[in-house]
Amino acid sequence: MNSLAISDGLLFLVACYFALQIRVPVAFRLGSAILGAAAVLGVLRFSGLLPLPQLHSFFSALGASSAFVLISASVMWPTRIVSTKVKYASILLIISAALGLIMVTGFGFVIFGQLMAFLSVLLLAVSSIINKRTDCFFGSLTFAVGFLLFVMKYDIPGYLQPGDFLHIFTTIGLIILGRIHFSMLRLSVPRR
Amino acid sequence: MESFSITPMVMVIPGLFLLVLLEGLVARWKGAKVYRFQDTITSINIGLLSQFVNATGAVISVFMYNAIETRYGSFEWQASNPFTWIFALLLYDFLYYWVHRTGHEVNLFWAAHITHHSSEEFNISTAMRQASTGFYFKWVFYIPLAILGIPLQIFIIIGLIDLLYQVWVHTQLVGRLGWLELFLVTPSNHRVHHGQNDYCIDRNYGGIFSIWDRFFGTYADERKEEPIVFGIRKPLGSWNPVWGNLHYYFTILTKVKSTPHWNEKLMAVFGDPAWVPSGKEAEQIPSPILETYEKLSLNSPWKIKFLGIFTTFSFALFLLFYLGTRNQMSFFLQVTWVAMAVLILGGIGSIWGSARYNSSKR
Numbered sequence: 001m002n003s004l005a006i007s008d009g010l011l012f013l014v015a016c017y018f019a020l021q022i023r024v025p026v027a028f029r030l031g032s033a034i035l036g037a038a039a040v041l042g043v044l045r046f047s048g049l050l051p052l053p054q055l056h057s058f059f060s061a062l063g064a065s066s067a068f069v070l071i072s073a074s075v076m077w078p079t080r081i082v083s084t085k086v087k088y089a090s091i092l093l094i095i096s097a098a099l100g101l102i103m104v105t106g107f108g109f110v111i112f113g114q115l116m117a118f119l120s121v122l123l124l125a126v127s128s129i130i131n132k133r134t135d136c137f138f139g140s141l142t143f144a145v146g147f148l149l150f151v152m153k154y155d156i157p158g159y160l161q162p163g164d165f166l167h168i169f170t171t172i173g174l175i176i177l178g179r180i181h182f183s184m185l186r187l188s189v190p191r192r
Numbered sequence: 193m194e195s196f197s198i199t200p201m202v203m204v205i206p207g208l209f210l211l212v213l214l215e216g217l218v219a220r221w222k223g224a225k226v227y228r229f230q231d232t233i234t235s236i237n238i239g240l241l242s243q244f245v246n247a248t249g250a251v252i253s254v255f256m257y258n259a260i261e262t263r264y265g266s267f268e269w270q271a272s273n274p275f276t277w278i279f280a281l282l283l284y285d286f287l288y289y290w291v292h293r294t295g296h297e298v299n300l301f302w303a304a305h306i307t308h309h310s311s312e313e314f315n316i317s318t319a320m321r322q323a324s325t326g327f328y329f330k331w332v333f334y335i336p337l338a339i340l341g342i343p344l345q346i347f348i349i350i351g352l353i354d355l356l357y358q359v360w361v362h363t364q365l366v367g368r369l370g371w372l373e374l375f376l377v378t379p380s381n382h383r384v385h386h387g388q389n390d391y392c393i394d395r396n397y398g399g400i401f402s403i404w405d406r407f408f409g410t411y412a413d414e415r416k417e418e419p420i421v422f423g424i425r426k427p428l429g430s431w432n433p434v435w436g437n438l439h440y441y442f443t444i445l446t447k448v449k450s451t452p453h454w455n456e457k458l459m460a461v462f463g464d465p466a467w468v469p470s471g472k473e474a475e476q477i478p479s480p481i482l483e484t485y486e487k488l489s490l491n492s493p494w495k496i497k498f499l500g501i502f503t504t505f506s507f508a509l510f511l512l513f514y515l516g517t518r519n520q521m522s523f524f525l526q527v528t529w530v531a532m533a534v535l536i537l538g539g540i541g542s543i544w545g546s547a548r549y550n551s552s553k554r
Contacts, residue, residue, distance in 0.1 A: 105263055
């Protein structure tokens with residue numbers, strides 16, 4: 001089994017955990033679910049169990065153009081309806097997915113998805129600095145580092161491939177941002 | 193001389209005219225008043241306009257579907273295998289449920305779909321009253337079919353089957369259909385969908401199967417004790433097919449302008465159609481009662497009626513010619529034809545529905 005399958009498996013487990021958490025905002029769960037779907041298809045593809053490369057590419061593209069947008073929105077505006085209501089989170093998903101598909105599939109602008117992901121994470125980082133939220137900033141920074149290492153095709157020969165860095169840093173970023181949602185919940189629960 | 197190709201829609205359109213005629217005759221024989229002259233002509237004109245626009249607009253959907261299917265399509269499907277068709281039809285109908293539901297529950301998409309609901313009558317001509325502006329978003333919902341690799345040809349045929357099935361359910365002449373009501377969209381449960389009574393709002397979105405509505409909790413049975421008032425809460429009040437397609441976009445724009453808050457501006461575009469900006473709750477319109485509801489009506493002189501019939505049939509021929517020859521036209525020429533159709537129908541619509549030539553009342 002190669003390293004990509006293992007790191008995708010790790011991402012799948014963490015993404016699934018957050019997708020099933022009813023206590024975190026819907027947008028965060030939806031974003032995690034998309035990343036989880038891409039990751040499980042990655043496990044099947046890279047382990048050679050059931051390679052569905054086109055389906056994996058699709059969910060990876062969807063993850064880039066929509067999941068990071070949803071996750072960033074849920075952290076920046078955790079109490080707004082775009083984060084808390086299925087309907088509005090779905091509208092954001094549909095619009096970002098449509099935009100991504102038109103640009104990537106229709107116009108052949110293949111880096112558009114990565115650009116969307118990077119921009120949403122950058123926005124999250126800027127908003128964290130403005131609001132002085134260190135944990136948020138580190139979450140977005142982790143995502144950004146993963147993107148950069150992947151785009152720069154950074155690897156550790158014999159151990160880790162560029163995709164591994166994307167998977168590992170996305171997993172860590174998800175954990176950091178997911179914990180922010182949990183801590184916000186703890187703060188919002190009144191003491192007896 | 194350009195050669196004329198018999199496309200499916202070229203065959204379907206005369207069939208629809210015949211169905212309207214047939215339903216009109218049966219209604220007359222039964223003594224049921226289900227047709228009104230101006231409403232029918234407007235429905236047909238809106239339908240003709242939508243065919244002009246959508247035949248060209250569908251290029252976007254077809255292009256995107258094909259591009260996505262080619263790039264991401266993951267499985268092979270044999271057209272000779274009946275399972276392919278059954279699976280594709282079921283999945284298409286399920287996705288149609290969500291397209292349709294979104295068309296009712298998101299303001300921007302309701303702006304397109306409202307055209308179909310703007311008739312105050314419910315008959316086969318209402319089925320023809322289709323929106324000209326919905327093509328830009330519907331394709332997104334059918335992506336699952338494309339990534340599963342359902343070939344474009346099967347997608348188009350299944351889409352046509354789903355659309356044509358929905359024609360016959362637009363009638364008041366067929367009552368309840370017993371056990372078929374349990375899983376199929378029928379005239380009875382589709383009448384509920386077109387009602388503006390409280391119990392009808394946001395109900396029965398299914399295309400062929402009503403099982404999706406039952407599963408997602410949006411199903412409602414027709415109530416004998418509460419007669420249905422067809423149409424929309426804020427009536428169109430016009431016989432102009434172009435205005436029929438655009439009026440709700442202006443309503444959204446007015447809502448956007450009426451509030452200084454960004455979140456409310458976004459709600460005006462993406463919120464529920466029943467949503468109103470804060471402080472304007474009094475503008476919400478209550479459920480109507482059939483006995484007191486006044487439909488828009490015109491007392492047209494025969495010359496105006498003749499103009500309506502003449503222009504509609506001329507326009508239908510004009511459309512058939514366009515549909516049969518557009519494959520040989522450049523995209524620019526197609527857009528020119530569509531623009532001409534919009535101008536002509538809009539112009540005729542405002543003339544023949546104008547109070548100057550008729551006495552109108554509500």
